[in-house]
Amino acid sequence: xxxxxxxxxxxxxxxxxxxxxxxxxLPLVWLLLSSTKSQEDLxxxxxxxxxxxxxxxxxxxxxxxxxxxIFGRWILNTLFYVVVGAGxxxxxxxxxxxxxxxxxxxxxxxxxxxxxxxxxxxxxALAVPVFLMxxxxxxxxxxxxxxxxxxxxxxxxYLMWTYSTEAVPTEIxxxxxxxxxxxxxxxxKLALPLLAPGLVTVLLFNLVATWNNFFIPLIxxxxxxLYPLTLGLYSWNRQANTVGGDVVFDLxxxxxxxxxxxxxxxxxxxxxxxxxxxxAGSVKQ
Amino acid sequence: MTRRSWTGWQFxxxxxxxxxxxxxxxxIYSAYLSVFRTQLVGGTSFVxxxxxxxxxxxxxxxxxxxxxxxxxxxxxxxxLGLALLVALAIDSGRxxxxxxxxxxxxxxxxxxxxxxxxxxxFLYGVRFGLVGSINETFGLNxxxxxxxxxxxxxxxxxxxxxxxxxxMLILYSGLKVIDTSLYEAAAIDGAGEWRxxxxxxxxxxxxxxxxxGIFSIVGSFQLFNEPQVLDSLAPxxxxxYFTPNIYAYQLSFAGQQVNYSATIALIMGVATMIVAYAxxxxxxxxxx
Numbered sequence: 001x002x003x004x005x006x007x008x009x010x011x012x013x014x015x016x017x018x019x020x021x022x023x024x025x026l027p028l029v030w031l032l033l034s035s036t037k038s039q040e041d042l043x044x045x046x047x048x049x050x051x052x053x054x055x056x057x058x059x060x061x062x063x064x065x066x067x068x069x070i071f072g073r074w075i076l077n078t079l080f081y082v083v084v085g086a087g088x089x090x091x092x093x094x095x096x097x098x099x100x101x102x103x104x105x106x107x108x109x110x111x112x113x114x115x116x117x118x119x120x121x122x123x124x125a126l127a128v129p130v131f132l133m134x135x136x137x138x139x140x141x142x143x144x145x146x147x148x149x150x151x152x153x154x155x156x157x158y159l160m161w162t163y164s165t166e167a168v169p170t171e172i173x174x175x176x177x178x179x180x181x182x183x184x185x186x187x188x189k190l191a192l193p194l195l196a197p198g199l200v201t202v203l204l205f206n207l208v209a210t211w212n213n214f215f216i217p218l219i220x221x222x223x224x225x226l227y228p229l230t231l232g233l234y235s236w237n238r239q240a241n242t243v244g245g246d247v248v249f250d251l252x253x254x255x256x257x258x259x260x261x262x263x264x265x266x267x268x269x270x271x272x273x274x275x276x277x278x279x280a281g282s283v284k285q
Numbered sequence: 286m287t288r289r290s291w292t293g294w295q296f297x298x299x300x301x302x303x304x305x306x307x308x309x310x311x312x313i314y315s316a317y318l319s320v321f322r323t324q325l326v327g328g329t330s331f332v333x334x335x336x337x338x339x340x341x342x343x344x345x346x347x348x349x350x351x352x353x354x355x356x357x358x359x360x361x362x363x364x365l366g367l368a369l370l371v372a373l374a375i376d377s378g379r380x381x382x383x384x385x386x387x388x389x390x391x392x393x394x395x396x397x398x399x400x401x402x403x404x405x406x407f408l409y410g411v412r413f414g415l416v417g418s419i420n421e422t423f424g425l426n427x428x429x430x431x432x433x434x435x436x437x438x439x440x441x442x443x444x445x446x447x448x449x450x451x452x453m454l455i456l457y458s459g460l461k462v463i464d465t466s467l468y469e470a471a472a473i474d475g476a477g478e479w480r481x482x483x484x485x486x487x488x489x490x491x492x493x494x495x496x497x498g499i500f501s502i503v504g505s506f507q508l509f510n511e512p513q514v515l516d517s518l519a520p521x522x523x524x525x526y527f528t529p530n531i532y533a534y535q536l537s538f539a540g541q542q543v544n545y546s547a548t549i550a551l552i553m554g555v556a557t558m559i560v561a562y563a564x565x566x567x568x569x570x571x572x573x
Binding site for chain 2: 007008009010011013014016017020021023024025027028030031034046047048092093095096098099100103104105106107108111114115117118119121124125126127128129130131132133136148149151152154157183184187208211212214215218219229230231233234237238240241249252253256259260263264266267268271274
């Protein structure tokens with residue numbers, strides 16, 4: 001909020017910024033409209049308006065029926081990878097961020113340097129090396145091959161570190177110690193509630209990363225029963241290129257819509273958290 | 286003190302274990318692989334730095350590296366420039382419906398790159414996309430956005446679409462933490478909106494811009510998902526060495542050249558770190 005008198009709103013500025021909104025929303029509108037079209041209308045009608053038939057529900061039913069309902073399986077896989085991967089990554093980042101912020105232990109500086117260096121090397125840079133190593137360890141084509149790499153979130157750790165430094169007063173930890181509470185008990189009972197807004201932010205960003213994960217599943221998984229949604233849609237789309245492959249662009253489109261709904265809804269409802277959380281953490285120099 | 290020290294390790298331990306397993310160990314293992322060569326006949330033999338000299342004189346690797354560098358130099362400034370303009374516009378308080386703008390521009394960040402690229406492939410496809418509709422309706426012949434000449438631009442467009450809101454948010458957050466009394470003082474001094482942007486807002490955005498810049502450097506050098514997905518919609522435009530990551534992937538999977546693939550991945554990891562570090566050093570010079 002500005003403390004000065006409310007500023008005059010500008011129609012011109014609103015319209016110009018509106019162009020950017022058209023740019024960002026247009027493909028999503030197209031996706032929404034296309035999901036309501038039959039295969040025939042998809043090819044024959046104008047992209048930015050409805051077709052002759054309203055086939056959204058048939059399309060959804062087709063998506064879930066195709067290949068013995070494998071799409072439902074992909075949804076469950078994705079949920080599993082997200083809950084274990086993003087959830088685990090958030091917990092690990094919170095514990096480590098708090099540990100780095102509140103304990104002065106031997107090797108703390110070294111840990112910090114290594115982890116900060118890790119932020120500059122994204123998981124994708126190491127995808128092929130991780131694959132080669134996991135192949136040697138016999139971990140490829142198992143759910144672990146997807147989950148283990150996503151357990152790591154150096155940026156999440158960085159956010160939790162800044163958050164812990166600011167949101168958890170050292171005095172209340174000291175008094176808890178005087179009362180004889182164990183360190184982990186103190187963390188869960190006292191620190192965690194104070195860290196909640198930061199925790200939700202980190203969780204949201206880890207959620208996006210695991211929900212959208214593609215490169216790692218692509219190289220790790222052969223068995224289609226283990227695919228997450230992204231890889232599944234990719235494989236459906238790719239079918240059109242194989243000789244005798246079934247062309248199912250209508251299913252790819254409706255499947256895409258179903259894939260983006262959960263995260264879009266999460267972001268719409270949790271606006272307060274991701275906006276505040278970023279403001280508190282990511283911009284500290 | 287010793288008890289506290291042990292507790293600190295207990296808190297950071299689980300994270301470090303995973304870090305060792307998916308960061309450190311693969312790097313070490315790749316470094317190990319990179320000094321060997323495996324052949325169908327003759328098996329594995331130690332070759333020293335031969336894979337590295339091979340990489341540096343490999344025209345396909347250079348072409349891939351040049352392509353992502355070009356991408357970095359053109360796409361990233363455009364994206365960050367637009368994100369900056371939007372962040373300033375939203376922060377100005379002069380828009381009708383600020384909240385709507387913020388969420389609408391951020392929303393594509395929630396869309397997986399696979400879906401974003403598939404949408405672009407359909408939208409820009411001449412077969413049944415919008416470009417096809419436009420060509421048909423107006424009897425035009427707009428250049429094929431998925432053809433070899435335009436594919437990199439199209440990928441730049443997809444990446445810009447996905448990340449403009451995320452970068453806008455990083456910058457917007459940087460603007461939100463500015464002490465508003467600075468604006469009041471500037472207003473009393475008779476400073477206009479542009480002067481406030483130049484004298485107060487832009488200097489405050491230096492840190493956030495560096496953060497956004499580093500993420501973009503990493504993203505450009507590691508470009509993979511978008512070209513990989515487009516490959517099935519525009520097979521003639523994406524080569525097996527389109528980006529370094531695609532090259533490393535192809536070498537491992539199609540080429541069975543695991544040792545050379547590890548070398549390429551390692552070189553790119555180190556290159557990304559060096560460029561990101563140099564960028565940070567340069568752009569933070571004179572501050573702090």
